[in-house]
Amino acid sequence: MKIEYYQNFEKELKAGLKKQASLSVKHFVSSFESNDEIEKWVWEYLPKLEKNRHSCIRHELFVNLVYPTLKNGFYSEDYNSTLWLGKLIQNIYQTGKLFEELGGLCEIDFYRKCYEIDPTQSEASKLLLVSLLNWFSYCEHEWPSGILYGNNGATIEQCEEIRDEVQFALTLPVEAQDKEFIAGFLTKLSEYEARLNKRINAD
Known part of the structure; x- marks a missing residue:
């Protein structure tokens, strides 16, 4: 994983350089070498990731890195993974395939599952x-x-x-x-x- 790509992405996004930012985030996603590396980054950076006006984090980061990690945790009944799926429900709604994959669960369903877990x-x-x-x-x-x-x-x-x-x-x-x-x-x-x-x- 090459964190400099992510750092470039953040700088370019703030500078309004959308094309460069899009390229940097793609390079960043491709730079991971293992699932363990992905999981480590997700849990370190997830609380820091900024949401847009639609309450979504960056699509490429969600679909390729965050969602697979949270999905695996959810199926293992991990509290934190389930909680974050609820918090990032707008990302799920905007990606119909993922919404269907999770059985059409809504925000309230994830929080209820968290409550049942702990x-x-x-x-x-x-x-x-x-x-x-x-x-x-x-x-x-x-x-x-x-x-x-x-x-x-x-x-x-x-x-x-x-x-x-x-x-x-x-x-x-x-x-x-x-x-x-x-x-x-x-x-x-x-x-x-x-x-x-x-x-x-x-x-």
Whole structure:
């Protein structure tokens, strides 16, 4: 591995020399001689890699170096690898092949897996809670029209699933403002369920 290629890439990127930067990053990727060398670099540099405005790290670095390392760790149920797949979910989304390869898992799935691997790790618990709260916020964003599940209105069964997730979220380190949001969301969910039941009974 020739680190000077990576150093040149960083300098050229900052200087706005896109073509030179692209060439340097390709040379850098090609300079690795073993998987062990790749893994060593990934774990040393991963926390330092800058994300763009789309919350992605450089595509060539992700696809050729970072992703293979994290994927192997994920399949071995390694906590850190799984956590970083969640953090770099936008890179996965932008590369459809990798998204399919990982079974279509989303950010929340990786953080939930981290929690299952080691529930004592506070970072995974916090990130999982944030993901759940974001999902609840999406579910209610068309209120008072209804509660969403995906792109459609939730069914009775899906409302039960959402309620289970809410109860699970409350077992995580929830702050007062989050509890207030959850309470309001549960009120809307109950009202929506009542509407559905009324409609079913009317039919």
